[in-house]
Amino acid sequence: MMNGDDDDRLLGVDDRSRGIARELYDGIRSLPIISPHGHVDATMLVADSPFPDPTALLIRPDHYVTRMLIASGADPLRLRQGSPEEVWADFVAAWPYYAGTATGYWLAHQLRTLFSIDLDDPDETAERSYTVIATQLRDPAFRPKQLLEAFGIEVLATTDDPLDDLGAHTALASDQSVGTRVVPTFRADAYLDPAHPGFGDAVVAVAARFGTAPDDLDAHLDGLAACRADFRAAGAVSADHGVLSPYTVELEPEEARRLFRLAVRGEADERAVRALAGHLLLWSAAQSARDGLVMTIHAGVLRDYSSSIHAALGRDAGYDIPVATEFTRNLRPLLERFGHTPGFHLVLFTVDETTWSRELAPLAGAYPSVYIGAPWWFLDAPDAVRRFRAATAESAGLLRGSGFIDDTRALTSIPARHDMARRLDAAYLATLVVEGRMTARMAERLAYELTVDLPRRVFKL
Numbered sequence: 001m002m003n004g005d006d007d008d009r010l011l012g013v014d015d016r017s018r019g020i021a022r023e024l025y026d027g028i029r030s031l032p033i034i035s036p037h038g039h040v041d042a043t044m045l046v047a048d049s050p051f052p053d054p055t056a057l058l059i060r061p062d063h064y065v066t067r068m069l070i071a072s073g074a075d076p077l078r079l080r081q082g083s084p085e086e087v088w089a090d091f092v093a094a095w096p097y098y099a100g101t102a103t104g105y106w107l108a109h110q111l112r113t114l115f116s117i118d119l120d121d122p123d124e125t126a127e128r129s130y131t132v133i134a135t136q137l138r139d140p141a142f143r144p145k146q147l148l149e150a151f152g153i154e155v156l157a158t159t160d161d162p163l164d165d166l167g168a169h170t171a172l173a174s175d176q177s178v179g180t181r182v183v184p185t186f187r188a189d190a191y192l193d194p195a196h197p198g199f200g201d202a203v204v205a206v207a208a209r210f211g212t213a214p215d216d217l218d219a220h221l222d223g224l225a226a227c228r229a230d231f232r233a234a235g236a237v238s239a240d241h242g243v244l245s246p247y248t249v250e251l252e253p254e255e256a257r258r259l260f261r262l263a264v265r266g267e268a269d270e271r272a273v274r275a276l277a278g279h280l281l282l283w284s285a286a287q288s289a290r291d292g293l294v295m296t297i298h299a300g301v302l303r304d305y306s307s308s309i310h311a312a313l314g315r316d317a318g319y320d321i322p323v324a325t326e327f328t329r330n331l332r333p334l335l336e337r338f339g340h341t342p343g344f345h346l347v348l349f350t351v352d353e354t355t356w357s358r359e360l361a362p363l364a365g366a367y368p369s370v371y372i373g374a375p376w377w378f379l380d381a382p383d384a385v386r387r388f389r390a391a392t393a394e395s396a397g398l399l400r401g402s403g404f405i406d407d408t409r410a411l412t413s414i415p416a417r418h419d420m421a422r423r424l425d426a427a428y429l430a431t432l433v434v435e436g437r438m439t440a441r442m443a444e445r446l447a448y449e450l451t452v453d454l455p456r457r458v459f460k461l
Helices: 015-028 042-047 054-058 063-071 076-081 084-093 102-115 126-136 144-151 167-174 199-210 217-233 253-264 270-291 307-313 332-338 354-364 382-396 411-434 440-458
Strands: 033-035 153-157 181-183 238-243 294-299 346-350 370-372
Touching: 015 411, 015 440, 033 411, 033 440, 042 144, 042 167, 054 084, 054 126, 063 076, 063 084, 063 102, 076 084, 076 307, 084 126, 102 126, 102 411, 144 153, 144 411, 167 181, 199 217, 199 253, 217 253, 217 270, 238 270, 253 270, 270 294, 270 332, 346 354, 354 370, 354 382, 382 411, 411 440
Parallel strands: 033 153, 153 181, 238 294, 294 346, 346 370
Antiparallel strands: none
């Protein structure tokens, strides 16, 4: 699936451009990893317990992996209830289904670099590969904290509930053995989106925390603002918003309060839900303009699409399906208010790549606050990354993006994903050099900027 002996993988096929790409890649391959958006569990890092088995390490926490495994015919219930050995055997049997996918590329990278395993080898068995990995996981070098250091991760952002006490982050910040800066991310979807299945419970929880009435919108937002302050004090640099649509609207205060009361009672119709969600997303932008947290919007995914998979595996189990997404009109109220506000950073992620050249690049090329989020979910794959560069660079340039975002729950996949991005950026820059569109000196500078300086700057690190 991936030629582990070919250190020129993803660097292009033309000899001239590949040679330039190799030089660019060699200059950035060992730079520290900046991961300003992801989903690794902070409590797991604090506990620093050995990973229990290969399945817990590589399969169950990674929705990219489980989604394809189910598509290959694996039983979803067995994914949850089966023994680790059974699930691993299902994965090895399904290995050909991953061929050509970004998931397969990352998995092959992890298996070869960490465990010297090649599942393409016809003599490799599920039993042997499981035993090899399980044995190595008992080595202290495979504890989470050791992996952070071994991988060269300089910054790692987690994703956290607004009411989290952030104790894990406090512990990590005071742990001298952890060289990685681990920061929380404020993720308030359930508290701000009345369409979210947990909205009612989230509103009640905020009211209970602050001793206010659940149907009091002003008190609810004051509570969330206080939580944001706690996150900032704990080192947070961003507030993330997963929305079906990036719709924003400014409602009259009393109208917003009325719709909030309806939503809390479960009486808001679809139109009211959309209006309230748009108002609260605009409120979030106002908060970011005030407190400095970078606002990231991951838009256009219909989450937990399969009710049966949701019932079997719970939320965020890989059955998120993209929908067409519109940014220009939906974000205009937000950009009219904050598009030119000094210090306000808005990073826009999409799984609708038609928006890259039509909407996101023109917006990022006009507003100093807007950055194009790296290819995400279905698009963080080699060919999509190439299309991303081609679609956005000519109108927005290369430095109006976010830098690479791995967005993963699977700790050991982080180096594989960042290495893929570095190779692809080196190859793209090399092509521009060969075509006479960029000097070799500028390409070398941009390779470094795209890898470390850009994400540091965009996320205020």
